[in-house]
Amino acid sequence: MKLKAVILLATIIGSLPSLAANAAEESLELIKPGVLQVATEGTDPPFSMRMPDGKLDGLEIRVMKEVAHRLHLQYQPVITKWDSILIGVQANQFDMSSAAMDITPERQKAIVFSDGWIESGGRIIIPKDSTIKSAQDLKGKRIGAQVSSTYAKLAVDHGATLKNYVDVTAAVQDMVNGNIDGVINDSIGNAYLIKDMHLPFTQTPDYVSQIQKGFAFKKGKPHLVAAINKALAEMKADGTYVKLVTPIVGFNPAPKDPVRTLPQ
Structure with a gap:
């Protein structure tokens, strides 16, 4: 074989991995090739929060950075207010949302969820001397919750x-000021807030809901959803998921039986 032919063959073979990566990248229905734009609040500890140096950190941030890395994509967080995230997902303002969103039948009608990536539930934060002992004691009480959240509906239902x-941080601060009697929020977030802010509060022993959370997508992105699910499954299988999240919450919150993505 002539030298030029050998060099040409070597060049083609050497370019195959990058060509394959580019082809896979283009099939992911991304807004911008090579970039995974992900909505997050940045104000929902321990899921997403600003550290003293200004950098984003939290459960969803760590998991999504690793997911993007495994997909050979640049991770680009998009700070978005909670009550705008669903609208933004449906309007394709970003590729997906990593915000800690409960997987509910109502939401599944409007958007697509990844497989459940974390399991938790709603509990009530209360002062230690509160007369609220369970969800059955909420009637007539002044209860705070994040706007447009499932917890807000649960407060009304009770x-x-x-x-x-x-x-949630604003709600907890208002309870510190004595303006409300309790706050319904995710139990993982509650425990972190009480510990991190050194609050004189506790949580009711019962749950007002038990739920899994999933990453959210606009309908019509089957390849991106499948790629995210695959990366998540591999992270759980090889122990990376546990290593990323345990330092923040002290245990492994991965669902033992994840809610699966519904067919699109």
Whole structure:
């Protein structure tokens, strides 16, 4: 074989991995090739939060960075207010959302969820001397929750007087000021807030809901959803998921039986 032919063959073979990566990348229905644009709040500890140096961190941030890395994509967080995320997903303003969104039948009608990536539930944060001992005691109480969240609906369903907040931190601060009697929020987030902010609060022992959370997508992105699910499954199988999230919450919150993505 002539030298030029050998060099040409070597060049073609050497370019195959990058060509394959580019082809896979183009099939992911991304807004911008090579970039995974992901909506996140940045104000929902321990899921997403700003550290003292200004950098984003949290459960969803760590998991999504690793997912993007495994897909050979640049991870680009897009800070978005909670009550705008569903609209943004449907309007294709970003590729997906990693915000800690409960997988519910109602939401599954409008958007597509990844397989459940974390399992938790709603619990009530209360002062330690509160008369609220369980969800059955919420009737007539002033209860805070994040606007447009499933927890806001649960407060109303239990007969509470609801006060909406842009984020959970604001609700908890209002309880510190004595303006509300309790806050319904994700139990993982509650535990982190109480510990991190050194609050004189506790949680009711019962759950008002038990739920899994999933990453959210606009309908019509089957390849991207499948790629995310595959990366998540591999991270759980090889132990990376546990290594990323355990330092933040102290245990492995991965669902033992994840809710699966519905067919598109």
